[in-house]
Amino acid sequence: MNERITTESSVRARASAAMSADQLAALSRGFWADAWKRLLRNHVAMASLGFLVVLALAAILAPLFLPHSYERQDLLALYASPSGTHWLGTDHLGRDLLSRLLVGARISLTVGLVAEFIIISIGTVMGSLAGYFGGWVDTLIMRVVDALYAFPDLLLIIIVMSFLKAQFGGAVAGWLMPLAALNKALGGLLGVFIALGLTSWLTTCRLVRGQILSLREREFVESARVLGARPGRIIRAHLLPNTLGPILVAATLGVPNAILLEASLSFIGLGVDPPMPSWGLMISEGVQAVQSYPHVILAPAIAISLTLMGFHFLGDGLRDALDPLLKR
Amino acid sequence: MRRYVVRRVLALIPTLLLIYTIVFFLMRATPGGPWDETGSRPVFPEIRENLMRKYHLNDPLWKQYVDYLSGALHGDLGPSYRQRGRTVNEIIADFFPISLQLGLAAMVVAVGVGIPLGFVAAIRQDSWIDRGLMLLAVIGISTPSFVVATVMIVVFGVYLRWVPTSGWSGLFSRQALIPLFALALWPLAAVARYSRSSMLEVIRADYVRTARAKGLKELAVVARHAARNAMIPVVTITGVYLAFVVTGSFYVESVTGVPGLGRYLVLSISARDYPVIMGTTLLLAVIVMIVNLIVDLTYAFLDPRIRYE
Numbered sequence: 001m002n003e004r005i006t007t008e009s010s011v012r013a014r015a016s017a018a019m020s021a022d023q024l025a026a027l028s029r030g031f032w033a034d035a036w037k038r039l040l041r042n043h044v045a046m047a048s049l050g051f052l053v054v055l056a057l058a059a060i061l062a063p064l065f066l067p068h069s070y071e072r073q074d075l076l077a078l079y080a081s082p083s084g085t086h087w088l089g090t091d092h093l094g095r096d097l098l099s100r101l102l103v104g105a106r107i108s109l110t111v112g113l114v115a116e117f118i119i120i121s122i123g124t125v126m127g128s129l130a131g132y133f134g135g136w137v138d139t140l141i142m143r144v145v146d147a148l149y150a151f152p153d154l155l156l157i158i159i160v161m162s163f164l165k166a167q168f169g170g171a172v173a174g175w176l177m178p179l180a181a182l183n184k185a186l187g188g189l190l191g192v193f194i195a196l197g198l199t200s201w202l203t204t205c206r207l208v209r210g211q212i213l214s215l216r217e218r219e220f221v222e223s224a225r226v227l228g229a230r231p232g233r234i235i236r237a238h239l240l241p242n243t244l245g246p247i248l249v250a251a252t253l254g255v256p257n258a259i260l261l262e263a264s265l266s267f268i269g270l271g272v273d274p275p276m277p278s279w280g281l282m283i284s285e286g287v288q289a290v291q292s293y294p295h296v297i298l299a300p301a302i303a304i305s306l307t308l309m310g311f312h313f314l315g316d317g318l319r320d321a322l323d324p325l326l327k328r
Numbered sequence: 329m330r331r332y333v334v335r336r337v338l339a340l341i342p343t344l345l346l347i348y349t350i351v352f353f354l355m356r357a358t359p360g361g362p363w364d365e366t367g368s369r370p371v372f373p374e375i376r377e378n379l380m381r382k383y384h385l386n387d388p389l390w391k392q393y394v395d396y397l398s399g400a401l402h403g404d405l406g407p408s409y410r411q412r413g414r415t416v417n418e419i420i421a422d423f424f425p426i427s428l429q430l431g432l433a434a435m436v437v438a439v440g441v442g443i444p445l446g447f448v449a450a451i452r453q454d455s456w457i458d459r460g461l462m463l464l465a466v467i468g469i470s471t472p473s474f475v476v477a478t479v480m481i482v483v484f485g486v487y488l489r490w491v492p493t494s495g496w497s498g499l500f501s502r503q504a505l506i507p508l509f510a511l512a513l514w515p516l517a518a519v520a521r522y523s524r525s526s527m528l529e530v531i532r533a534d535y536v537r538t539a540r541a542k543g544l545k546e547l548a549v550v551a552r553h554a555a556r557n558a559m560i561p562v563v564t565i566t567g568v569y570l571a572f573v574v575t576g577s578f579y580v581e582s583v584t585g586v587p588g589l590g591r592y593l594v595l596s597i598s599a600r601d602y603p604v605i606m607g608t609t610l611l612l613a614v615i616v617m618i619v620n621l622i623v624d625l626t627y628a629f630l631d632p633r634i635r636y637e
Contacts, residue, residue: 147343149620154578155609158597159351163358210564214633246561260472264579267474268594280472287478287583291486301475308470316466319525 038321045317059105068096100277115258118197123204131212164191187276252315256308405607416607427588438515446523468517474579477510494585515569527558567623
């Protein structure tokens with residue numbers, strides 16, 4: 001990590017005995033306000049944020065105003081080219097591509113935010129515990145991480161997904177019933193959340209553990225320990241703030257990665273349930289006839305690339321804003 | 329250090345057992361079997377019964393669990409259910425070399441090109457080189473491999489007719505360029521980004537300033553002092569990409585028609601060809617675990633401050 005944050009933390013460590021909790025909170029609020037100001041000055045990041053907000057609003061609101069439903073088939077207009085009636089054309093079943101694209105945006109954004117929140121939470125908690133306590137806690141957590149890590153994550157997700165899909169799809173009884181109903185109401189998204197959450201926290205965990213492993217030997221942590229701070233407080237107040245940069249970089253790659261995994265799953269038919277549109281599903285449907293009707297694949301392909309780019313640029317901007325020394 | 333290596337190698341055993349157990353029970357707990365009736369090919373109950381008996385699928389679950397495990401330990405991964413008369417060992421021998429070649433080549437390209445690009449961008453921070461490279465990197469990360477492969481096939485195969493639209497004729501043919509590029513692009517871009525941000529953190533450290541103050545040339549400062557520490561985060565991440573790539577991206581292989589193990593494996597999952605799934609998974613797991621062990625050892629070698637008690 002960089003010097004400024006480290007110094008700030010050691011100041012805090014030394015001062016924590018003398019300062020009240022309010023004063024400490026004010027200190028950290030100042031840090032975040034500074035970061036926000038720096039982010040506002042980053043045009044690329046703000047443009048990306050703007051794009052994502054517009055996309056989110058369009059995804060939430062537009063289906064209410066669009067003339068065509070995302071699942072209604074216009075059998076007289078299969079593979080129609082873009083026109084006044086269907087702005088982006090129609091797919092192989094004559095469904096309006098613009099409506100499907102925007103409803104697909106709902107799926108992607110939901111998956112990205114919800115799944116990544118689950119992933120980062122699990123990864124940070126596990127990584128801090130393993131890194132700080134070491135010993136058998138570390139051994140236990142890292143053994144599980146190593147075992148799951150040894151699995152190519154996509155393969156594990158595919159296996160878990162085919163299990164969940166079969167479980168939720170078949171004749172369900174007992175405690176699975178409410179879960180299956182929820183999954184059905186969400187168009188198969190619950191399964192995606194579970195599969196991603198169970199399998200994708202490993203990278204964050206390793207990253208946080210590695211950072212804490214090299215941070216916990218530093219003087220400011222030692223001084224906090226000498227002053228009698230409890231492990232929970234040392235992790236929260238001293239170690240995690242210094243790990244925020246790497247965690248944010250991980251989340252930066254994480255949100256778009258979750259979106260990408262959902263699209264990949266839907267691409268091979270293991271993601272959301274049709275007729276729910278997902279960009280991955282739309283692309284795989286478009287691949288069938290890509291030589292004759294490239295417009296079908298074009299819209300979702302551009303949409304997914306732009307959305308992922310937006311999250312990457314925003315994350316980069318956040319990192320630069322939180323880590324002012326990186327930018328001279 | 330030696331004790332650490334021995335301990336890690338021994339630790340592979342329970343880890344492998346855990347993976348075997350997870351896959352075994354998840355696959356068996358999933359409804360549907362290898363001889364489910366499909367509309368076009370009815371399976372008579374007597375025939376299914378005989379098949380089940382032949383492959384010991386009627387045995388108690390614990391017996392199947394132990395039997396397959398003991399076979400695997402003797403290097404016998406069992407028969408394939410889907411391709412009668414072929415063993416999993418033969419299938420792996422057929423399909424894996426292609427995935428391995430393609431994956432290793434993609435990884436070499438990704439690391440060999442990604443790390444230097446990232447370092448150059450960091451050293452020339454905020455120049456047009458930096459901005460240009462990072463824009464390309466973000467585009468690389470943001471484009472799914474199946475989109476890259478499809479678009480390249482349409483452009484180079486359909487419109488320009490430079491390469492056949494699908495198939496495989498060896499790693500050193502023009503045809504291999506599309507799968508190679510599609511597979512390498514994402515890790516390349518990610519490696520470049522990580523290399524850049526980690527070099528940016530290192531390059532302002534006191535010891536780098538000291539190296540400059542001693543009057544060392546910029547190249548020596550970067551190559552001998554900064555690069556070693558800047559490599560640490562890149563190395564930890566490289567293991568992940570290697571795992572991602574070596575297992576053969578199913579998407580790249582299937583879209584470009586490369587007959588590799590990744591594509592075969594996913595077909596096997598939907599066909600519930602248990603022995604193929606299990607054998608392939610165990611093979612990949614062993615490879616990835618060995619890679620991860622090497623990564624961890626490199627980690628300690630690159631940064632002696634990291635302690636393994």
